[in-house]
Amino acid sequence: MYRIAMEKLLKWKQSKRRKPLIIEGARQVGKTWLMKEFGKQAYADTVYINFDSNSRMAELFASDLDTKRLIMGIELYVGRKINSENCLLIFDEVHEVPRALSSLKYFYENAPQYHIICAGSLLGIALHQGTSFPVGKVDFLKLYPLSFKEFLMATDKEQFAELLENLDFEMITSFKQTYIDALKQYYFIGGMPEAVQSFVENKDFNEVRYIQKRILEAYEQDFSKHAPNEIVPRLRMLWNSIPSQLAKENKKFIYGLIREGARAKEYETAMLWLSDCGLIHKVSRVNAVGIPLRAYEDLKAFKLFIVDVGLLSCMVGLRQRTLLDGNDLFVEFKGALTEQYVCQQLKNMEDLKICYYTNDRGSCEVDFVVDTGERIVPVEVKAEVNLRAKSLKTYYEKFSPEVSVRTSMADYKKEGWLLNLPLYAIDQIVRF
Numbered sequence: 001m002y003r004i005a006m007e008k009l010l011k012w013k014q015s016k017r018r019k020p021l022i023i024e025g026a027r028q029v030g031k032t033w034l035m036k037e038f039g040k041q042a043y044a045d046t047v048y049i050n051f052d053s054n055s056r057m058a059e060l061f062a063s064d065l066d067t068k069r070l071i072m073g074i075e076l077y078v079g080r081k082i083n084s085e086n087c088l089l090i091f092d093e094v095h096e097v098p099r100a101l102s103s104l105k106y107f108y109e110n111a112p113q114y115h116i117i118c119a120g121s122l123l124g125i126a127l128h129q130g131t132s133f134p135v136g137k138v139d140f141l142k143l144y145p146l147s148f149k150e151f152l153m154a155t156d157k158e159q160f161a162e163l164l165e166n167l168d169f170e171m172i173t174s175f176k177q178t179y180i181d182a183l184k185q186y187y188f189i190g191g192m193p194e195a196v197q198s199f200v201e202n203k204d205f206n207e208v209r210y211i212q213k214r215i216l217e218a219y220e221q222d223f224s225k226h227a228p229n230e231i232v233p234r235l236r237m238l239w240n241s242i243p244s245q246l247a248k249e250n251k252k253f254i255y256g257l258i259r260e261g262a263r264a265k266e267y268e269t270a271m272l273w274l275s276d277c278g279l280i281h282k283v284s285r286v287n288a289v290g291i292p293l294r295a296y297e298d299l300k301a302f303k304l305f306i307v308d309v310g311l312l313s314c315m316v317g318l319r320q321r322t323l324l325d326g327n328d329l330f331v332e333f334k335g336a337l338t339e340q341y342v343c344q345q346l347k348n349m350e351d352l353k354i355c356y357y358t359n360d361r362g363s364c365e366v367d368f369v370v371d372t373g374e375r376i377v378p379v380e381v382k383a384e385v386n387l388r389a390k391s392l393k394t395y396y397e398k399f400s401p402e403v404s405v406r407t408s409m410a411d412y413k414k415e416g417w418l419l420n421l422p423l424y425a426i427d428q429i430v431r432f
Helices: 005-014 031-042 055-062 067-078 098-110 123-128 148-154 158-165 169-174 176-189 193-202 205-226 229-247 264-276 309-315 320-324 328-347 390-399 423-431
Strands: 021-024 045-050 087-092 115-119 139-142 280-286 297-306 353-358 365-371 376-381 404-408 413-415 418-422
Touching: 005 031, 005 139, 021 031, 031 045, 031 087, 031 115, 045 067, 055 067, 055 098, 067 098, 098 115, 148 158, 148 176, 148 193, 148 423, 158 169, 158 176, 158 423, 169 176, 176 193, 176 205, 176 309, 176 328, 176 423, 193 205, 205 229, 205 309, 205 320, 229 264, 229 297, 229 309, 229 328, 264 280, 280 328, 297 309, 297 328, 297 353, 309 328, 328 353, 328 365, 328 376, 328 423, 365 390, 376 390, 376 423, 390 404, 404 423, 418 423
Parallel strands: 021 115, 021 139, 045 087, 087 115, 280 353, 376 404, 404 418
Antiparallel strands: 280 297, 353 365, 365 376, 413 418
């Protein structure tokens, strides 16, 4: 299975300023597979250590963190010598032994010749709980579910992915039905690697749903197993409220939808926990724009999206026959799946800051505004071919952006200030 992150890992290996690498991402997005596959492709030897319930490793890292001593202990554990030149050391579920995370500082300072990659589904939480290692001693890589481009490649449509890369919109328009059909499948299947792999092998939507339900159950088990007891009920209520939040015409998160009388203060810790796990994306509001966009955020107003569009469609019980009903899929659930899809693709792009815009009166809302570091790009999301974009025009008249994007099921077209970009090509946005 092709993952764009593999190219980033190869650059990391070749970098002269290489530091130990931490891969962050939600459970089941493919971190372990990616690390092992990278080891196979790029190194003569791979040493894989899982820290979950590993008492021997916990003991090794419990005393002093001298790197020579640690390497000797790992060699004794795996039964072979470690060649620092061409061996990848993988520390999986590393949050289970916080001192192993702390040791990365010493590997960077005293033994930079070792190639070390770490991952763990609850790493974000471990980092926020004050696990001791200084910022600047490690590199980070965020891993998300498969993007639509990766989904195309996984389902034997490499040439269609290539057309998008080449921006050959004349050819793309000729084959747009293939892209639309693939996009419908992606809305249902999403990008969780196990669900995609199952679909590739068996073409069975029922099996995909079974896998998604199992993943959602595993997330809920994580709540009970790893979260502080006092926030577990709030975690569940907040997590399960997200589909109904997104079903609203105005998708701004409202605490009262979790339960009557709910207040922000009660749910802040639960929301941070879900965010640290990589299970939700918090998109804040801005009512003015400028670079950097972060300076204009209103942290009290936001939308919440979840990690994967396929899991969202599973949570709302979207039926597979909807795939056969023309474009109904794109308007069912009030376009929430479409907005979730666009958010997910934007999140897959490196170094983008994503917010949404409303004016002070609330009469104008733009679904996303994207800070590329060089310019701010407004993005209006339409679920089908309906091309009215009143809010986008109001935004344009106020801020005069260089590029304004409307993404929908309509064909590619550049008309004056407005770029019509098909939903299936949204990952090309920064190239415009």
